[in-house]
Amino acid sequence: MEFHRKLNGGHRGARHFWREMLPRIKYRNPTVPIAISRHQDAAGPSLLHIYTSTAPSKTTTPADAPTLTPDTPAPTHTIDIRRKHESEILDLLIEHTGATPIPATEQELEEQAEIAEFKERSEKDRVEVRDKLMRVRREEELLRLARGGATNTA
Incomplete structure (x- = not known):
């Protein structure tokens, strides 16, 4: 190749x-x-x-x-x-x-299902962590503004 x-x-x-x-x-x-x-x-x-x-x-x-x-x-x-x-x-x-594809075994199908489930859970966790981080950052910004601080311009 x-x-x-x-x-x-x-x-x-x-x-x-x-x-x-x-x-x-x-x-x-x-x-x-x-x-x-x-x-x-x-x-x-x-x-x-x-x-x-x-x-x-x-x-x-x-x-x-x-x-x-x-x-x-x-x-x-x-x-x-x-x-x-x-x-x-x-x-x-x-x-x-003239090759013949080998079908996946039951064990391989189970592993693929586990991997797909893991990816789904990890995406859900990623979204939750991002949302929590954004909430914390927003709260910190609001507290800083309430105390009379300047906004970030960076």
Whole structure:
């Protein structure tokens, strides 16, 4: 996989795929080697190269597109991932490799539900703390004004 170090130039989806989805893929497929090449050129390529030993060669990018990958055997599939959302990239990867998604186990579903519940509670707590802090600040301001103090102009 190769893409620009920053989000500029349509590399956002590639970067998000690398940060969010690739670790999950690697966790489920520990023996699959994964190489990442991040370059400095925002106008440079954003490509996902797939190397397999049995599938016929299928390229979705122009053959003359320069790549920054080292000299290796030609990839079985090369997918142009510029300006694509990370879920689109995952769909293309599944399509080109013939992979089958593994359904979540009961334990994973329970963990996801716990995380969602925790996030909901934490958001509620965040709002309560912010409201309390704003009330305290407002009361302090009113007390200061009642004592004849000047308002903050900073």
